[in-house]
Amino acid sequence: MTTAKGAEVGGGGILHWLLQDTMDGMRRRRAILGYLFLLPTLLGIFIFTAGPVFVSFGLSLFRWNIFKPPDYVELANYQRLMGDVRIAISFGNTLKFTVLAVATQVSIGLLLAMGVHRITQTAMRYYFRTAFFLPLLMSGAAVAVVMGYIFHKEFGPLNYYLGLMGVQQIPWKTSADWVLITIVIMSAWRNLGFTFVLFLGGLSNISREVLDAADVDGAQGFRRLWSVTIPLLSPQILFAAVTGVIGAVQVFEEPFIMTRGGPGNASRTAVMVLYEAAFKNIEYGYGSAIAVVLFLVILAFTVAQMWMSRRWVFYQ
Amino acid sequence: MSNEKKMSRRDLLKLAAAGSTGLVMSGLPVRVIAQDSVTIKVQTAGLDDNTLQPVADIMVARHPNVNVEWVVLTGIDHEEVAAKILALVAAGESIDVGYAATEACQLFAGQGLAAPLDDLVTGDPDQDFWTDFFSDVHPSLVEAMMYEGSLYEPPRDFNAANMYFNTNVLAENGFDVPGPEWTKDDFVEIARGTTKKDDAGNTEAFGYAWTNRLWGSWMPWIFVAGGNLYTEERAPGGDWVWDGYYDGDAAADGRGGGFRWREPIANSPEVVEALQLNVDLWQEGVTPDIEMGSGQTLTGFYSTGLLCMTPAGGFWAGRLGNEGMEKGEFDVQYWPNWRNQKHQFGTGGHWLATVAAAPDEAWEFMKIEVSHEGFQSSQFFNPVIITTPSRRSYSQANAFESTGPANSDVFYGTLDDHPSTSPIPAPPWSNPMTTIFTTGTSNAMSGAMSPKDALDQMQQELEDLTARQPQYYGDD
Numbered sequence: 109m110t111t112a113k114g115a116e117v118g119g120g121g122i123l124h125w126l127l128q129d130t131m132d133g134m135r136r137r138r139a140i141l142g143y144l145f146l147l148p149t150l151l152g153i154f155i156f157t158a159g160p161v162f163v164s165f166g167l168s169l170f171r172w173n174i175f176k177p178p179d180y181v182e183l184a185n186y187q188r189l190m191g192d193v194r195i196a197i198s199f200g201n202t203l204k205f206t207v208l209a210v211a212t213q214v215s216i217g218l219l220l221a222m223g224v225h226r227i228t229q230t231a232m233r234y235y236f237r238t239a240f241f242l243p244l245l246m247s248g249a250a251v252a253v254v255m256g257y258i259f260h261k262e263f264g265p266l267n268y269y270l271g272l273m274g275v276q277q278i279p280w281k282t283s284a285d286w287v288l289i290t291i292v293i294m295s296a297w298r299n300l301g302f303t304f305v306l307f308l309g310g311l312s313n314i315s316r317e318v319l320d321a322a323d324v325d326g327a328q329g330f331r332r333l334w335s336v337t338i339p340l341l342s343p344q345i346l347f348a349a350v351t352g353v354i355g356a357v358q359v360f361e362e363p364f365i366m367t368r369g370g371p372g373n374a375s376r377t378a379v380m381v382l383y384e385a386a387f388k389n390i391e392y393g394y395g396s397a398i399a400v401v402l403f404l405v406i407l408a409f410t411v412a413q414m415w416m417s418r419r420w421v422f423y424q
Numbered sequence: 425m426s427n428e429k430k431m432s433r434r435d436l437l438k439l440a441a442a443g444s445t446g447l448v449m450s451g452l453p454v455r456v457i458a459q460d461s462v463t464i465k466v467q468t469a470g471l472d473d474n475t476l477q478p479v480a481d482i483m484v485a486r487h488p489n490v491n492v493e494w495v496v497l498t499g500i501d502h503e504e505v506a507a508k509i510l511a512l513v514a515a516g517e518s519i520d521v522g523y524a525a526t527e528a529c530q531l532f533a534g535q536g537l538a539a540p541l542d543d544l545v546t547g548d549p550d551q552d553f554w555t556d557f558f559s560d561v562h563p564s565l566v567e568a569m570m571y572e573g574s575l576y577e578p579p580r581d582f583n584a585a586n587m588y589f590n591t592n593v594l595a596e597n598g599f600d601v602p603g604p605e606w607t608k609d610d611f612v613e614i615a616r617g618t619t620k621k622d623d624a625g626n627t628e629a630f631g632y633a634w635t636n637r638l639w640g641s642w643m644p645w646i647f648v649a650g651g652n653l654y655t656e657e658r659a660p661g662g663d664w665v666w667d668g669y670y671d672g673d674a675a676a677d678g679r680g681g682g683f684r685w686r687e688p689i690a691n692s693p694e695v696v697e698a699l700q701l702n703v704d705l706w707q708e709g710v711t712p713d714i715e716m717g718s719g720q721t722l723t724g725f726y727s728t729g730l731l732c733m734t735p736a737g738g739f740w741a742g743r744l745g746n747e748g749m750e751k752g753e754f755d756v757q758y759w760p761n762w763r764n765q766k767h768q769f770g771t772g773g774h775w776l777a778t779v780a781a782a783p784d785e786a787w788e789f790m791k792i793e794v795s796h797e798g799f800q801s802s803q804f805f806n807p808v809i810i811t812t813p814s815r816r817s818y819s820q821a822n823a824f825e826s827t828g829p830a831n832s833d834v835f836y837g838t839l840d841d842h843p844s845t846s847p848i849p850a851p852p853w854s855n856p857m858t859t860i861f862t863t864g865t866s867n868a869m870s871g872a873m874s875p876k877d878a879l880d881q882m883q884q885e886l887e888d889l890t891a892r893q894p895q896y897y898g899d900d
Contacts, residue, residue: 174514175535262627262712263725277626282713284872368500368716370636371870372863387514388507389856390535 161403167396174390185397194373194381195398199405202378204288205295206356206409212296214348217303218341222333224304225311237308241301248298252365255294256281259366281367284374291363291375298362299355303348310344311337342421346413353409357402378402460489462782464789466774467495467512467522469505475810478801479793483785486792490785495519500716501637502527502770503858513537518779520786524577525772526568526847527638527854530682533571534852534896538775540574544787546664557794558669560815562839563676565771566665568847572898573661573681577773578794579814581804583737584769584838584845585644586756587611588829593618593629593732601755601831604841608648608701608762611733618732619710627709632733633725634702636716636865638858639770639848640735642702647846648762651694653861653886654685654849659897675843684897685851688886690864691879694763699875703868714869716862723747726754735759737769738812738819738835741827745808751828758834758842766844771814812836852896853889860885 126136168185172178189195224236243251258266259280267277280290314337322328322336338345360379363369369376382402386395468476480492497512499505506528512519524532532538545554557578558566565579589601597618602610615631622628634641646652661681670676689695705711715721723740725731727747736756744754759767774793780786792798799818804811808827812835813819824832838845851857864882867873873881 173535174510175537257721260721262630263730271626276624279713279870282715282866282870284870368862370716370863370866372867372872374870374872376863384856384859387511388503388859389853390510390514392514 164396164399164403167393168400170393172392174392178393181393185394186401188394189397189401194376195378197373198369198376198381199378199401201288201374201376202357202359205292205359205377206353208288208292209295209299209356209359210349210352212292213299213303213352214345216296217300217348218307218345220300220304221307221311222337225308237305240304243298244301246298248361249365251294251298252362255362256366259290259294282371284371287363287367287371287375291359291366294362294366295356295359299352303352306344306348307341310341314340339420339422342417343423346417346421350410350413353413354406357406357409378405461491462489462785463491463493464520464780464782464785465493465495465518466786466789467497467509467519469497469499469502469523475803476793478803479789479798482792482797482801483789487785487788490782490788492789501858503638503855506531506855510535518781519777520780520782521774521789522777523772523774525639526770527850527858529569529576529775530571530850530852530896531854532775533574533576536778538576539778539780539783540576541578541776542574542664544776545575545578546668553791553795555669556796557815558665560817562814562816562836563666563670563673563679564769564839564845564847565814567658567662567679567682568769568771569773570659570662570665570680570682571852572659575662575665577775578790579771580773580794581739581811582769582771582814582839583639583739583812584767584835585640585735585759586737586767586834586838587759588726588734588736588740589755589757590726590729590732590753591755592753593729597732602757602760604758604834606757606760608760611760612701612705615705615710615733616708619708621709625709627712629729630712630725630731631710632705633712633722633731634714634735635722636714636862636869638850638854638861639768641862642698642865643768643848644735644759645698645701645762646695647766647768648759648764649694649698650763651689651692651698652849653688653690653695653857654851655687655689656846656849657684657686658682659684675840683847683849685849686890686897688883688890690861690886691876691883696876696879699865699868699879703875706869707871714866716866738809738824738832741824741829741832742808742810745827751826752830753828755829756831756834758838764844765842766846767838767842768848769838769845770848770850772811773814851893853893856889857886860889 125133126140127133128136167178169180169182170178171181171184220236220240224233224240227233227236258264261267261277261279261282264280266280267275271277278286280286318336318340319332322332327335358379359377360383363375363377364380364383367375369380378398379402382395382398385391385398466476466480476494483490483492495512495517497505497508499508502525506524509519509522509528509532522532522538524538529538533540548554561579565582566575569575569577569579591601594601594614599614599617602614611632617631618629619627619631620629658678658680659682662679666676666679670679702711706714722731722734723743724747726734727744727749740754745751758765774790776783776786776790793802794814799805799813799815805813805818805823809819809823813823816836819832819836821832849857860882864878864885867881868875868878872878
């Protein structure tokens with residue numbers, strides 16, 4: 109067998125083809141070395157990420173509880189999923205949570221970053237950067253437990269201080285109207301540090317000349333923010349939105365620990381029903397079907413964001 | 425002159441050989457603890473590894489080649505621990521001994537994870553041990569650990585839902601601890617009479633509170649109203665234990681091979697009435713908003729005088745002491761009479777895994793745990809009671825002498841004096857059933873739905889769930 113360039117391939121030919129003391133041979137050796145460096149990562153992705161995803165797709169076509177052989181049920185799990193009210197409610201809750209949480213994290217993160225960016229004292233800047241980032245380092249479970257006490261309707265400190273201001277007791281965790289808001293507040297508080305640091309870095313990278321030019325052109329205050337600062341921060345905003353959506357759609361620990369999805373199903377999320385189906389009810393096929401749908405939802409969100417970003421993201 | 429004849433070495437060997445042959449011929453399972461180094465993995469909940477360490481110490485002292493390794497799984501309630509055990513097994517981890525309360529006993533038995541113990545018990549050469557054990561344990565606890573005729577766990581502890589009172593709050597409001605025959609109306613009067621509100625109408629101290637879970641919760645009201653979540657039947661079988669160990673015990677009459685919960689009856693008028701009572705009390709501000717949990721938060725409210733009454737079992741006696749409550753500051757009574765005074769209970773113990781790598785050693789550990797030595801050393805019962813011992817002899821008044829309550833005889837009395845008392849409904853599909861139960865409960869208790877609507881929805885969900893299950897129960 110010969111290649112287009114006439115080099116023999118096969119047997120000792122491959123070695124010769126690789127070790128040719130020519131520019132082509134050198135390029136081939138470099139390319140192969142590059143692939144060898146990539147191999148561990150590619151194998152890791154295939155075995156630990158892509159592999160389970162494909163297995164999950166396959167499992168979603170079976171009824172399986174681990175202890176007995178799986179039964180092939182075709183699309184029965186998906187049919188059941190379509191008629192499961194709990195699934196519809198939990199995906200709806202997840203959607204509401206995602207919109208509220210991402211909007212809160214991006215907008216407040218941006219405001220805080222702009223505030224801290226204006227501070228000229230280095231020590232104060234370090235202080236605020238640390239203070240806002242610290243909650244992100246805390247265990248989500250621990251945060252949920254502590255917040256559970258803080259948001260307790262009758263005996264929580266939050267309602268106590270609101271009561272001193274004449275505000276009636278708010279059923280933060282026990283009312284279907286309030287519970288998602290409570291979880292958004294808790295989640296935003298914990299995750300703000302990420303968007304804050306991201307935007308602070310973005311603001312630091314905006315060229316002074318561009319801002320001065322905007323000043324000269326008469327763009328100040330909100331006008332400069334809207335027409336100059338935000339467009340220049342748009343790559344960071346896109347990144348924060350995409351990662352925020354991916355994280356928010358998978359929200360689990362905060363509602364699981366604080367409310368167990370209640371009251372009723374008011375704070376039950378998509379990952380929570382997935383967990384319940386697979387690990388609590390030992391219905392791995394059904395849990396996989398939920399996981400597949402969730403995967404498609406996240407994919408759709410991400411593709412939509414990336415597509416829309418072409419209209420508003422500005423790369424310097 | 426003595427007629428005693430010293431046994432020669434040859435005679436001893438002959439006797440041993442004859443004995444071994446006899447045991448093998450009779451088909452008895454001879455359990456031999458290996459001499460090689462063996463590790464048994466014992467799954468425990470929460471802090472049980474410390475609590476059970478004295479039991480492990482006994483095991484190691486008797487069998488120095490055995491090492492006990494704890495597999496600690498925590499959860500807010502039993503069904504969550506059960507879910508983690510299932511996940512652990514799914515991930516390929518093995519355990520030799522698992523812990524389950526009533527909530528998950530049939531779950532593990534139904535999935536074939538837990539091994540039936542019948543042959544191990546009846547084939548145990550040390551029958552005195554089992555005669556003594558069963559004579560000390562109420563038959564209702566044993567029956568609750570059975571599934572389709574077989575025993576899966578020797579009961580170690582149990583808790584019936586009784587009513588706890590903060591006696592300081594009672595006294596401040598002019599009430600005494602009621603007598604054992606008290607009624608639902610007496611309860612409502614005390615609950616209202618001990619509730620305090622501020623000028624804005626917010627409740628400052630609650631008459632009654634509970635947490636949203638399967639045990640405790642409002643389930644005791646379902647029972648005394650004459651309802652249940654599922655129809656309650658007895659499986660056939662179990663004669664080996666009733667005839668073999670409870671012969672002549674009137675409390676064992678009519679018992680079978682474990683419970684079967686087949687048909688959901690969650691929206692029966694009795695259940696609706698029970699939930700309506702609890703919703704009414706919440707709307708009046710007598711009861712706080714109901715949250716999920718195992719009652720840890722309530723312990724704090726109760727011990728600080730912000731709560732008068734709550735359902736709990738013997739496990740609270742030691743825990744309230746740990747919260748700083750002195751003996752005499754709390755007491756307990758039977759659940760109030762409504763249409764009946766049928767109590768609910770849950771019992772707990774260890775099960776032997778069918779895939780146990782060291783089944784003989786695991787079984788030995790289980791035996792030690794429920795032996796007298798085990799009860800005398802386990803920190804569940806020493807120095808104070810933090811869960812009610814299944815053995816009657818360790819549930820007497822002296823066990824509660826340092827902590828109270830004064831009416832501690834209520835704990836075992838619930839089993840002795842109220843023969844209709846039965847376990848919480850916990851079929852092999854108890855995990856999703858519990859989710860449906862707690863979800864429906866909070867739908868009503870948050871005002872999102874009327875009790876009737878919430879229970880109609882619960883009934884529908886339970887029917888769908890039950891229809892999806894394979895046949896876990898026999899036809900008889």
